[in-house]
Amino acid sequence: MKAHLLVLACLWIGASAWAQARLPEGWEAKGKHVEADGWLVAQDKVSVTAPLASGTVTRLGLRLGGVKQPATCRFEVKEGKPLDLSLTALDDEYRVGLSGKEIHPMPDACVDIRLLLLGEVLFNDKYFVRPHPHWYEGDDRKRVLAEWTKLPPASTHELALKIEAREGRVGLWLDDRFVGGKELPFTGLRLTLSPGNAIRAAVAPLAEQPPYVPIGLRGYRRPGALKAADMPLARGMSTEVNGVPFEVAAEGDEIDVGLSRWLAEQKGPEEYTDNYYTRSAFDSRPEDILLAVPTDDYAYAHLLCVVDPDPAKTPALTLRLTRFLVDLWDSGGRGIAIADSALRLEKTGWKWPEGCKQVGSVKVGEKTLPLLHAAIPLRCGHIQDVLEEKGLFYRRSTQSLDLELTKEVHPIATSNHGTYSTKPLGKPSGVQVYALTLERSPIKVRLRSERVGNVFYASEQPAFLVEMENRTQTAFDGKLAWRITDYYGKTTEGQRKVKAPGQQPHTERLDLRQLALGWFKAELTLRDGHGRVIWEHPTSFAVLPPDTRKAGTESPYxxxxxxxxxxxxxxxxxxxxxxxxxxxxxxxxxxxxxxxxxxxxxxxxxxxxxxxxxxxxxxxxxxxxxxxxxxxxxxxxxxxxxxxxxxxxxxxxxxxxxxxxxxxxxxxxxxxxxxxxxxxxxxxxxxxxxxxxxxxxxxxxxxxxxxxxxxxxxxxxxxxxxxxxxxxxxxxxxxxxxxxxxxxxxxxxxxxxxxxxxxxxxxxxxxxxxxxxxxxxxxxxxxxxxxxxxxxxxxxxxxxxxxxxxxxxxxxxxxxxxxxxxxxxxxxxxxxxxxxxxxxxxCAAFRRWLPSHSPSLYAMEFAKDGGLVYALWLPRGERKVEVAFEQDTRFTLTDMNGNATEVKTRAGRAEIPVSASPSYLQTSAPITKLTGGPTACEPPPAKVTVVDDLTDLSRWEIV
Structure with missing residues (x-):
């Protein structure tokens, strides 16, 4: 394990660093201001100009000092449009429910953040440094409202602005939340301060660590049961473990994942838009561990962590990667586009799970606990659509993604069985996180096809196009694997070697022509030369027979x-x-x-x-x-x-x-x-x-x-x-x-x-x-x-x-x-x-229900093209059915998946399968009789709770 001092990693630690509020070399302030307790405080409008060199990180502490007193930061450019960041403390109000009749004023509630490129809006949202009551229910909401005025207001909160300047690009972080980045030929900074604004600043070399993105934890600090842990790593420092750089949290800045919980767990979701999916890292709820990270294709999240052995907790950790959207009542919020990665940090057969290694020990009181390095896959291929969203998407900036750390997630249904979702449930997680670094994928992958929705006619040479963009200088050597499962459960697997030149696009064509007709599930995986999965994408496709339909808009469908x-x-x-x-x-x-x-x-x-x-x-x-x-x-x-x-x-x-x-x-x-x-x-x-x-x-x-x-x-x-x-x-x-x-x-x-x-x-x-x-x-x-x-x-x-x-x-x-x-x-x-x-x-015309010996055997007779079509099905299960005709004939039986089989009768009879999936029997001769065999259904659940055996009706009451 190698550790070295991170330049200014522990932001604002040590008052002596700011004793005289000296601005960095080359910075100049114009306008009336004073220096107090290490801060430059504007007494009138103040302009601060500063150089901005590539390969530097500028850390700026900012207090706004009052509502509607904006501070702006302009990134000057050689030519073209400058980039403007404005920060303003604002009052707000909370309107309860749809009617909004109950109103709660929220003075000095939030910081309005706007990142603009002269007409292009990169970020436009509010940062609540006190938790907004909107996401709380019942007693939790009452508690938040009661304690609102006791919490520090937005205008006095010290905002930690980090500016990363790389060759032709700037990236902005606020309280360790990524706000935005832009390709920009920058030349310098211009800060415009309103009266009452206060700043302090420092500039240092930027540590280039591709493909890694260390995430600062101080802005999300959630110390818990193990905050006093005695670690083998220096706190508030930079460390390299197994070749991965980490910014180790200062004492008190670590994250106890056990504090994460779904706020409506006791009530359950019943609204059109479940508020769980409308959250943001800028809402600052202590019950959420939700990080705003740069939008990118990531392969892994690396964590330095310890597991609390408390039996009331679990060693489970779930990472959820997406971009939540704003609440628009019956719209808004994010749907199913969430990439979940779960890991149980416990040994099985004396072995840690794949991707998990012990890298030291931590002493907590009398206990010695393993310090773990966990590499958890981030399944960005599951949210390909989210990664490609642009601008303000449903009012949410696409500059960042939301990365949530929480406990195990499970399916949940509401009492009326109308709303199903997957939520954090059960015991709290025992995982304590001391550092977190994201690893960018070396290769950006997108799955495309030449037909909308991957729906092909068999004659169109169906294929997937796996588009790759190697983002490194060296060639990428790996393996592309696929698993295709058809409607009937048959699986086909394959793989091929892939070589993608450095800094160049590359496309692999996956031929789907040899498959039958119908619906297919596909799972694609790309591994690097070390066998690590760096991309996986689940999808589906369809291969259809020729379109023989004649009906136009007279069709009912x-x-x-x-x-x-x-x-x-x-x-x-x-x-x-x-x-x-x-x-x-x-x-x-x-x-x-x-x-x-x-x-x-x-x-x-x-x-x-x-x-x-x-x-x-x-x-x-x-x-x-x-x-x-x-x-x-x-x-x-x-x-x-x-x-x-x-x-x-x-x-x-x-x-x-x-x-x-x-x-x-x-x-x-x-x-x-x-x-x-x-x-x-x-x-x-x-x-x-x-x-x-x-x-x-x-x-x-x-x-x-x-x-x-x-x-x-x-x-x-x-x-x-x-x-x-x-x-x-x-x-x-x-x-x-x-x-x-x-x-x-x-x-x-x-x-x-x-x-x-x-x-x-x-x-x-x-x-x-x-x-x-x-x-x-x-x-x-x-x-x-x-x-x-x-x-x-x-x-x-x-x-x-x-x-x-x-x-x-x-x-x-x-x-x-x-x-x-x-x-x-x-x-x-x-x-x-x-x-x-x-x-x-x-163009078929319904004629009649065909009688059978069984009320659960359904048969509809249609006239079509001078012949007959029968739709046959059961409400559940499957059975063999004998169809009888007046004389021997041939007919075609097409299943629900569109595959047809030609059947020839013997002595005017034939046996066919009929199930809960309707099938279609086309014939020139009418069916004279249907006789079904016994129905085979799925086995009963392994665990059954008998509510009542129905032997005594006096126990029941008609209401």
């Missing part, structure tokens, strides 16, 4: 596309190919994004016009404007997620009960909606005689009340359904909130001759961690669509096009995409499954 909301895109050119290959012809309405002409280029249109009924007198004009941009749309929605305070009850008319009577307030709201709907529908009929009206969606009791009151039948062409479905199979008995079945029954009861159809938001099958698997989602979406065809729905729009990229992902709606997040857009199993359905049932 559509999907919910959020455009740029929730981290997406308004560009139809980016998603149009996915929709075309999927066989969809409609997207949901939106005021943003492409107009009708642009959609038409891709064979698309709106599935229906938006609901403008609640807009009252403005509604007709809003419809006219949308119709002008999107002419020829066949349907318009009347009521979208409306209500008058109706009570959710099971259909009373079918239980021999009286319908609930409306209160005076409910009656008033109902009458207002009724009048608006009549006026709006009349406008639709008069101006757009070919436009058909969907009355719905909203709750079942809402819609039924209009039927009970005799809503004019001339204004009803269909009733709309927006049932989310979630994890409930479509074959399950109907519920009371929303139900296609009950809508049909009510329509018959009140004599409405109109179908029920899916609205543009319909069926939300989530694949958040712990929720549905991708296979289960695919099975349910396909069966949803088949149910829609059975009800002869004119519009069928299951799910989202792609998962949401913000924290809306963790809601019951946000992970319902058939593709993964934008801009990756790689397919889930459901993409191929729905593409198979739209191809196999293209």
């Amino acid at each position: 559509g999907i919910w596309w959020f455009r740029k909301t929730h981290v997406g895109t308004d560009s139809i050119d980016e998603v149009g190919p996915l929709l075309q290959r999927l066989g969809l012809r409609h997207v949901c309405p939106s005021p943003s994004g492409p107009d009708g002409a642009e959609l038409a280029k891709h064979g698309l249109s709106f599935s229906m016009y938006s609901d403008f009924v609640r807009r009252g007198d403005k509604g007709p004009k809003m419809l006219d404007d949308m119709a002008a941009k999107h002419p020829g749309v066949r349907w318009a929605l009347i009521f979208h997620e409306c209500g008058f305070g109706e009570k959710l009850v099971y259909p009373p008319e079918f239980l021999g009960q009286e319908p609930p009577k409306l209160t005076e307030e409910q009656e008033k709201k109902f009458k207002d909606l009724w009048d608006k709907a009549i006026a709006y529908s009349k406008h639709c009929r008069e101006k757009y005689p070919n436009l058909k009206l969907i009355v719905g969606n909203s709750s079942l009791p809402f819609l039924v009340e209009f039927m009970r009151r005799g809503y004019p039948r001339e204004y009803v062409d269909a009733f709309g359904d927006e049932d989310a479905g979630q994890s409930i199979m479509p074959e399950a008995p109907p519920g009371c909130f929303k139900s296609v079945f009950w809508q049909k029954e009510y329509a018959k009861l009140y004599k409405y001759d109109a179908p029920t159809t899916a609205c543009f938001e319909w069926r939300c099958r989530s694949t958040t961690p712990g929720n549905l698997t991708e296979m289960e989602q695919a099975q349910l979406y396909v069966r949803d669509a088949l149910q829609g065809l059975a009800y002869r729905m004119p519009t069928i729009s299951p799910g989202l096009l792609h998962d949401c990229g913000d924290a809306y992902y963790y809601s019951r709606w946000g992970s319902t995409g058939i593709c993964h997040r934008y801009p990756l857009l790689n397919p889930k199993v459901s993409y191929v499954a729905l593409a198979t359905l739209t191809r196999e049932l293209d």
Whole structure:
């Protein structure tokens, strides 16, 4: 182990260093100022000029002295635009909840940080030196508010600004948080101080340590149980361990990871945007260990650490790398784009885990504990999209990444099973961190393909392009390995040697042509010459058969596309190919994004016009404007997620009960909606005689009340359904909130001759961690669509096009995409499954349900191209089914993954597999009989808790 003094590593240690506030050589201050206790204090506007030489680090201590008294730092340049950093202490306020009626003033709350390059905003955010109460819940929030004024205000906090000047580039750190960096032909600094601002400065040589980035810990200091540890390393110094440079924390500046906790652990997430994913390293919550580090491709995080042997703690450590986004209520926050790396720092069979070495011992009281050097992989390939974000992305600077140190993470579900996520849970971590250094990857890697979302036709020579940029001077020698798993579970592996020249781009083409049709999972890994993994990337792709579809916009199939909301895109050119290959012809309405002409280029249109009924007198004009941009749309929605305070009850008319009577307030709201709907529908009929009206969606009791009151039948062409479905199979008995079945029954009861159809938001099958698997989602979406065809729905729009990229992902709606997040857009199993359905049932007309001996064997008969297609499935499990025909014939059986098998009958019979994944049997002859064998299902869980054996019904009460 080698240790050497880090020049000024322990920032501001020792008052004697600042006894007379002498500015470094070449610095000059103009304007009225005084020197006090080692500080230069501005009494009027003061300008400080300073040289800025390459290969130096400037450390500046700054106190703002009061609110709205900005200090600015300009980086002068030889030519072009200067770079400006401004720091201003500000008052703020906290508004509780969505209504914001409860307001808490927060004087002298934060430092406003702005980093500008004359028009280009690199950083624009607030640094709270006291924890903001927004992220706290219940008693925690009350405690923070009560203690707010007892904590040091922002204007008196000493800001530690570090300026790293390298050849043609500057990097800025504030309290060890990276603010930004820029390629810049700098010549010097100009500080402009307001009255009350105070500074002290020092300049030293910059230690070049590529590829390493040592992270200072003082700005994040979280001392814990082992803060008094007697270490073999000098505290507050620079050290090199196993060839890795570290800045060892001064005593009291270390980090106890056990102090990290999820603030809402006792309550659980229930909001549209889970605040956990909206945090920032500039929020300064003591319960978070969240570091702001330069945006870059990292291979490893190196830690010098000790594990507290307290049995109430675990030796587990999780690093989470991402960039969290701001809270925008139902938008904002970061979604699933988080690279997790976990390690248990304990011996197994007398060996430390891979990447972990003991490099000394630490004495704590009477205990001697191992000092460990842990090299933990940072899986940057999992967040390729985050690394490529530019500018201010959803109001968050892309100059830095968030690196969180926390305990073990586990899947969690809320009480209503609508929100699933992965959070720090369980015992606190016993890991104490004394130094942390990031290791940049020697080679920057990006996975590309020549088709949007990695969705290929088999004839297109499917391939991955692994693009590499060697960032070193020497050639890179390594191995690229891949593991490809198909829909059926078969795995193919391979690897090849890679040689990438220094400082040059290099591309490896991975041929995917020899594979079958359907969906595939791919895992790619790049190792260096020492066998270390420096990049890994999980993805998926699809290989489709030729597109034989004939249906145009008369097709019922559509999907919910959020455009740029929730981290997406308004560009139809980016998603149009996915929709075309999927066989969809409609997207949901939106005021943003492409107009009708642009959609038409891709064979698309709106599935229906938006609901403008609640807009009252403005509604007709809003419809006219949308119709002008999107002419020829066949349907318009009347009521979208409306209500008058109706009570959710099971259909009373079918239980021999009286319908609930409306209160005076409910009656008033109902009458207002009724009048608006009549006026709006009349406008639709008069101006757009070919436009058909969907009355719905909203709750079942809402819609039924209009039927009970005799809503004019001339204004009803269909009733709309927006049932989310979630994890409930479509074959399950109907519920009371929303139900296609009950809508049909009510329509018959009140004599409405109109179908029920899916609205543009319909069926939300989530694949958040712990929720549905991708296979289960695919099975349910396909069966949803088949149910829609059975009800002869004119519009069928299951799910989202792609998962949401913000924290809306963790809601019951946000992970319902058939593709993964934008801009990756790689397919889930459901993409191929729905593409198979739209191809196999293209222009097919539903004829009848085919009877079988089993109520759980579903068979739908369709007429298509002069022949017949049968959709066959079970609600769960798998069974062999005998199909019988009047005479011997041949038929084609296509599974949900799009692979077809030709079958020849014997004595007019054949046995085929039928499962929860629908398959399609194409034949020229009708099936005369279906007979199923026993159903094989997955085994029961290993651990089962019996709530009640149901032998005594007196223990139960109907409520």
